[in-house]
Amino acid sequence: MSNTDVPQLRPGAELFLTPSCARQRQYEALRAYLVEGLQAAQAAARFGYSPATLYSLCRDLRAGRLQFFQPVKPGPKTAPKRDAIRERVIELRKLNYSIYDIQKILRQDNVVASHVLINRILHEEGFARLPRRGAGERPFLVRPDMPEVADVRRLNWNKFAQFETPAGGLFLFIPPLVEWGFGRWVSRAGLPGSRMIPPLQSILSLLALKLTGKERISHVTDVSFDPGFALFAGLNAIPKTTALSTYSYRVTRAMTESLLTSYVKGMTRAGLLPGESFNLDFHSIPHRGEHAVLEKHYISQRSRRERAILVFLVQDVGSRVLCYADATVRKDSAAEEILNFARFWKETQGKLPPHLVFDSQLTTYDVLDRLDREGILFITLRRRGQTVLRTLAALPASAWNRMTLSGVSRRYRTVYYTESSVKLRPLRRPLRQVAVRRLGHEQPTLFLTNDFQTKGAALVERYARRMLISGGVVFGEGLTTPPKNGIAENIDFFHLDVLSSAIAIQVDLDVMLTLIANALYRQLAQQLTGFEAAQPKQIFRRFLNTPARVTVTPEQVRVRIRRLAHHPLLLDSKVLKATPAVPWWEGRTLHLEIR
Numbered sequence: 001m002s003n004t005d006v007p008q009l010r011p012g013a014e015l016f017l018t019p020s021c022a023r024q025r026q027y028e029a030l031r032a033y034l035v036e037g038l039q040a041a042q043a044a045a046r047f048g049y050s051p052a053t054l055y056s057l058c059r060d061l062r063a064g065r066l067q068f069f070q071p072v073k074p075g076p077k078t079a080p081k082r083d084a085i086r087e088r089v090i091e092l093r094k095l096n097y098s099i100y101d102i103q104k105i106l107r108q109d110n111v112v113a114s115h116v117l118i119n120r121i122l123h124e125e126g127f128a129r130l131p132r133r134g135a136g137e138r139p140f141l142v143r144p145d146m147p148e149v150a151d152v153r154r155l156n157w158n159k160f161a162q163f164e165t166p167a168g169g170l171f172l173f174i175p176p177l178v179e180w181g182f183g184r185w186v187s188r189a190g191l192p193g194s195r196m197i198p199p200l201q202s203i204l205s206l207l208a209l210k211l212t213g214k215e216r217i218s219h220v221t222d223v224s225f226d227p228g229f230a231l232f233a234g235l236n237a238i239p240k241t242t243a244l245s246t247y248s249y250r251v252t253r254a255m256t257e258s259l260l261t262s263y264v265k266g267m268t269r270a271g272l273l274p275g276e277s278f279n280l281d282f283h284s285i286p287h288r289g290e291h292a293v294l295e296k297h298y299i300s301q302r303s304r305r306e307r308a309i310l311v312f313l314v315q316d317v318g319s320r321v322l323c324y325a326d327a328t329v330r331k332d333s334a335a336e337e338i339l340n341f342a343r344f345w346k347e348t349q350g351k352l353p354p355h356l357v358f359d360s361q362l363t364t365y366d367v368l369d370r371l372d373r374e375g376i377l378f379i380t381l382r383r384r385g386q387t388v389l390r391t392l393a394a395l396p397a398s399a400w401n402r403m404t405l406s407g408v409s410r411r412y413r414t415v416y417y418t419e420s421s422v423k424l425r426p427l428r429r430p431l432r433q434v435a436v437r438r439l440g441h442e443q444p445t446l447f448l449t450n451d452f453q454t455k456g457a458a459l460v461e462r463y464a465r466r467m468l469i470s471g472g473v474v475f476g477e478g479l480t481t482p483p484k485n486g487i488a489e490n491i492d493f494f495h496l497d498v499l500s501s502a503i504a505i506q507v508d509l510d511v512m513l514t515l516i517a518n519a520l521y522r523q524l525a526q527q528l529t530g531f532e533a534a535q536p537k538q539i540f541r542r543f544l545n546t547p548a549r550v551t552v553t554p555e556q557v558r559v560r561i562r563r564l565a566h567h568p569l570l571l572d573s574k575v576l577k578a579t580p581a582v583p584w585w586e587g588r589t590l591h592l593e594i595r
Contacts, residue, residue: 019047026057027068033058082121085113089121098130147224148237150205151196155236157586160552165228168548168561169540173211173520174232174590175578180270183583185262192250197239200584202247203513204233209244210517213540215495217244228550231557234584248509253328256508260515264323264348267519272526274318275345277355277462280338280362282329284308285496285507309507311496312337317357320533321522322515327508335363342376352376355451357463365426372427372450379463382433382446392418392435392444400437403457415439419456422448436460493537494518527573542566549595557588560595567594 019025025047033043033054044054060066085106092102099115099122106113148154186200193199208229209220218241223229229238267273286308310331314324324341338358345353352374360381371378382388400416417436424431434447434456449459494514521536524543531539548561561567570576576592 023068026066029054030057030061081113082117085111085118086121086125089113089118090125090127093122093127096130096133145225147240149196150201150230150235150237150239150243152198152201152235153196155234157552157554159236160227160231160550160557162549162551163227164547164549165226165231166547167208167212167223167226167228167232168546168559169544170208170211170228170232171548171550171559171561171590171592172524172544172575174582175575175580175592176270176520176523178580178582179578180266181262185259185266188262189255189258191255191259192247197235197243201233201235202239202244204584205229205235205239206244206247206513207516208232208238210494210513211520213493213495213537217241220244228548231550231552231585234582248507251509253508256512259512260324261344261348263512263516263519264345267321267323268349270523272319272321272519272523273316273323275316275349275353277317277357278323278341278353279315279317280341280356280358281313282334282337282362283311283313283496285311285327310334311507311511312341314341319522319526321519325508325511325515327511335367338363338367339370342371342374355379365424368424368431368448368450369427372429372431377449377451379447379449379451379459382448384443384446388446389443401456403460405461415460417456417460434459493535493540524575527575528569529572530569543570552588555588556591557582557585558591558593560593563594570594 016028019028029043029047029049032038032046033040036043038046040051040054043049044051049057057066088106088109088111089102092105097105099118102118103113103115106118183200186203191199191203193202197205205220206217209217212223214220214222220238220241224238224240226238230236264273268275309327310329312324312326312329312334313322315321316323324344326337326340329337338356342352345351353376356371356376356378358378358380360383362380368378368380395418399418401418402414402416405413405415415436415438417434420433420435421430422433431448431450432452434449435444436447437444439445447459447463451459454462494517496511496514518536521539525531525534525539528534528539528543531542543564543566546562546564548559551558551560571594576594579589579591581587581589
């Protein structure tokens with residue numbers, strides 16, 4: 001055979017001689033055997049098959065079970081949606097409209113088109129990008145009104161001569177703020193401000209949003225044209241989102257602590273802090289973003305650990321007023337927070353807190369020993385160890401005392417308890433242990449206390465009536481929503497769980513404002529017969545969520561609140577009788593009435 005009989009391979013032939021996938025290898029093996037006429041053994045060996053496998057492939061091919069090439073379906077030759085708006089898009093671009101302007105105009109014509117689709121049409125038609133245009137060159141479009149810039153120097157009292165505001169109930173909080181000397185608190189704390197928005201006006205603006213249940217600072221745009229909010233804060237207009245959201249960036253922990261000290265002293269003078277017993281707990285404020293330098297903490301509402309800010313809270317048992325908070329807690333120092341509160345209380349009140357109630361995970365046995373040495377009484381829970389449970393299970397029935405819980409909303413109020421003295425290794429002296437059965441758990445609940453004088457039944461009832469500020473209860477399992485008390489009411493109405501920032505020091509100010517707003521509602525509730533224990537949300541809905549007509553003169557501000565069904569209780573109280581001279585109103589007196 002001459003060399004001319006051997007076919008010369010052309011570039012690209014290797015793609016057929018070395019198939020890249022199993023399907024192509026089958027195809028080339030069958031073609032070599034059926035078309036090129038190679039022997040079965042030769043064709044099979046060339047492509048790595050045995051002759052038997054090659055015969056099987058031939059059988060499947062002849063039976064129609066092998067498909068090597070899928071039919072190609074041609075795509076659409078037209079774009080109906082694009083073609084339908086093409087002429088309109090071209091017409092609008094010739095009028096110098098941008099892509100987003102065209103999109104808005106099409107939406108007004110009930111035509112939905114993405115900016116990507118509009119850009120593709122313009123590119124196909126050869127239109128270049130629009131150069132940057134000045135304000136006068138842009139086509140007129142309806143835009144939101146821009147509210148006035150907040151500036152205390154532009155405050156014109158003639159503007160407030162007479163107006164209507166939907167936030168009439170907001171003015172009911174001005175008398176207690178004046179009585180407490182709120183302006184002096186802000187000045188003493190050295191809070192930041194500017195010539196346009198002084199410190200007091202900034203804090204009052206943030207507090208107004210808290211008192212009316214606004215979920216986020218950005219929701220200030222809902223009331224940016226309301227003169228009622230502006231007058232409450234002593235400004236020509238309430239500050240905008242950027243000013244309020246960035247305010248906390250300049251606030252330090254020392255400023256917040258000073259404000260907290262003034263707050264506690266003021267609440268004590270107002271009779272809102274009896275200071276006989278306190279509930280203490282941690283609360284985790286979850287962060288819903290993706291990137292934040294935060295520690296992970298357990299979130300009770302979600303039953304899992306997530307990135308969050310840990311807040312330490314203390315509540316006065318007698319008045320249900322939150323009297324201490326710290327949003328800068330770290331994991332490694334969390335156990336010491338109870339001691340920090342004790343020192344804070346001694347510095348502000350001149351004495352240590354007499355009685356504390358808290359959960360077992362709040363602190364350590366070493367800290368319990370230090371509390372005992374200081375003479376601070378406490379009640380806490382003890383974790384159930386297997387040794388302790390076996391000891392309790394071995395007790396005879398006569399060792400358990402029967403009692404009926406009083407003042408507790410619980411279907412089964414009959415429980416059984418037994419007392420003993422336990423020696424825990426870090427503590428210098430034994431503690432009193434009270435074990436209680438039938439408190440909603442299969443195993444007994446264990447209480448630890450250094451109070452050896454109070455009767456065991458009274459200790460159990462004290463913890464049973466504890467208004468847990470962590471949003472859970474010890475007497476029951478499977479709760480899906482937190483009880484409506486303590487921290488739960490702050491989460492519900494003051495939106496404490498909505499982070500104002502991913503930086504703890506900035507959340508600290510937001511928590512402090514929550515304490516002040518909570519105290520204002522608690523003081524108002526105590527003056528309303530039958531609503532002493534009502535939640536802020538209920539107080540706002542029944543008494544405060546009402547419009548008012550405001551009249552301003554050089555001497556006074558008269559607020560005529562529109563009547564609600566429960567306002568006879570407000571008229572019967574002393575709330576409307578106060579006529580304070582408001583410092584941030586240039587000494588004008590406030591007169592409240594219901595029409």
